[in-house]
Amino acid sequence: MKFDLVILGAGSGGYEAALYAHRRGMKVALVELSPQSVGGNCLNKGCIPSKHMRHGAYLLEKFQKMHGYGIVPGGFEIDIKGLKSGREEIIRSIREGFKKFAQQVGIPIFYGRGVLKDRRTVYVEGEDKKINADFILLATGSSTTKVGQLSPDHRRIYDTDQIWDIEAFPKRLLIVGGGAVGVEFAYIFRMYGSQVMLVELKDRLLPSDYIPEESSRYLARKLKKLGVDVRLRTSVENVQEKDGELKVMLSDGSQVDVDIILLGVGRKPNTEGIGLEDVGVKKDDRGFVLVNDYCQTSVENIYACGDITSPLMLAHKAMYEGRVAVSHMLGDRDMKRNDLLIPKIIYSAYEVASVGLTEDQAEEMGYSPKVGVVSFIPNPKAMDDGENEGFVRLVVDETTGDILGCHIVGPHAGELIHQVVHVMKAGLKIDFLSKSIYSHPSLSEAIGQSAMEVYFGPISWVKGGKT
Template sequence: MEFDLVIVGAGSGGYEAGLYAHRRGMKVAFVELSPETVGGSCLNRGCIPSKYMRHGAYLLEKINKGDNYGILFDGLKLDPQKLAEGRDRVVSTIRENFKKFAEKLGIKIFYGRGILKGPNTVYVEGEDREIKAKFILLATGSSCASLGNIKPDGKRIFNTDQIWGLKNFPKRMLIVGGGAVGVEFAYIYRMYGVDVVLVEIMNRLLPYPSIPEESSRYLARKLKKLGVDVRLKTYVLNYSGEDVLKVALSDGSIVEVDCILLGVGRKPNTEGIGLEKVGVEKDEKGFIKVNEYCQTSVKNIYACGDITSTLMLAHKAMYEGKVAVSHMLGDSDWKRDENLIPKVIYSAYEIASVGLTEDQVEEEGYDYKVGVVSFMSNPKAMDDGEDEGFVRLIVDNHTGKILGCHILGPQAGELLHQVIHLMKAGIGVKSLANAVFSHPSLSESIIQSAMEVYYGSMTWIKRS
């Protein structure tokens, strides 16, 4: 069978690329491991089920503030089975809709492991067939990384692919890793009544260059306030026990927990898919090398998503998939730019970032200004009882170009998009400072941060 494009992996990036290619008139086929894995890690074991649970945690936090609005709750019952049923129903619905939509469009899905047999040939291991294509897009995603002697067994020791099999809330949980996954699950399980110990080997939560330290400090304070035992510069030495795990930590303490969750990152799925056979190059960490058009070292083979860099985000995969397809069709004006990829973390706060931080602009030698506005003075945030956090806008002092935006607080992930499109279009801070947003709205804080930069600072908040 011959196609214009065969996509190996029907996860977020592959699926979005396939739909885009179909819109552009290409004959497309997917190769995916099984009907149960359509949608990839994001849908089945990642961002969709975790955001469902995080919304439940958020509702619990709102319920605890109900008395401020004259709403008094007399008793509260938590049902982990109902939570799991609702979560799994959403995942299943989206996955089945994916498959039905592809079928309706006439896009074929072959089930089995896709292996490159040549620059224009994919072998489907499960169906024992070869598929020919003018172009191939690799979108095989990632899998959980391991950590030293802590071996996930899906019973007492879980990685983030296995945690969905946890049927009941444990009384006590140790989460290893204070990155995006660790802080999200720490918030979720704490709000559902679990005693959580969160350990991070670095000196702050969210130890990423793209996340300002101020965001990490805010989040650490909030998690501690909610009852999470946050321990920085700490790691697991060893553990023992069966029903109760006794875990020795590097700070000299021993904690007793019912289970351990490893949130220590993921690795690219680039082994065993025939890359070496056809000459697709990888870097020392196993990521596929791509150019600004997501093209690999083999000119008609492209790659997108978790296998191209350590920035493992579903929307980054979708974006790269469309960049790749566009280039296959002869377009050269759409280029891969990770600087414009939003990073959003969902924990006790929403934390959203795009572009450069202040540390990064200093390292690159910019003369810059920063506009910071607190949600404490935002009427909508006050009405909603969510007036913690800030908008931080970083601007080139000479050109007015927006270099970065960092938001912590209510609806941060949604608010950030109002700045991203300006950055992509090269529209400066003046346009944002002179914009009109509705009142009362959270979005007003974005205009105010722009006015702080363009017309002069009036805020009492200073960078620490």
């Protein structure tokens, strides 16, 4: 069998790339481990099911704030079976929709592990087939990996592959790792009624260079307010099971008893055992595939996208890189990979969204950053929705007016950030954003106000003093 393009992995990156390549006229095939894993980690064990539960958590938080809308709820009960079937139905619907659509448009999916045999041949172990292609795209994603002493046992200690299987919300939960996964599950479990402790080794939640400390701290305060026991600069020293519970010794000397532990840390790129070495695809010492701006590997006709190209393991990074790779195969040179412009979005007690540089990063890189910050507290739409917490931070280079970054915490931050992504990607400057049009009332107004703050300067009381 001969294709223009064969893609290893039908996760977010592979599937998006397949559809895009098909749309642009290429004859494409996908190779995926099994019919159950189509859609990859994001769909089956990651962002899709977690966003579903996170919306449930959001509704549960809403229950506490309904009186201002004249709604007096008569309490509620939690039915984890309903939650699981709602979740499974979404996953199933998307996955089967994927498969059906691929079949209808004529993109075959071969099931089994795909291994590179030579630079234009993929061997599919499961179906014992060889597929030839002019181009190969590696989109094999990542897997959970053990970090430290704790091993998931699917019984009391869960990783993010396993946590979906719990039969009841635990009374007491310890989450290890205050990154994107940890803060999301902390919010979910807390709202569904668990006592939650969240331990993070670093000195803040979301300890990523891309996310400003202000966002981390704002989120941490909210989680604490909701009753999450947030422990920073803390690690798990030792865990012992006794009398049906886990006795956890923490690095701060305290001991806590919990029912289950969720490990929210540690993923590794899936770049072993697929023949990369045999055909000359180079990797770095952490196992990531080396790619250029166009997602091209060290082998000209072999490309890579997503979790295997850098530690920024986001579904939409994979999807964007998938399109970058296909574009390049077709001779385009106008799309390039760009981890900086990939929005980083965390869904927890708030949505936390970042794109571009933080103020700290900008300073380190020699810019003269000027920052505009506008709170959602007085934002009329946010007030109407009972969600007036959070802020918009714009980081701008004072010399050039270039928008270097934007950091939003608060309602629908994950959607709002897109307007800044587009504006930054187009190279538009802060004067543009400050003079654009924002509807009223809207959350988006906070972006416009933040832009005005930077471009025209703040509304100062001193200025008023001259009258």
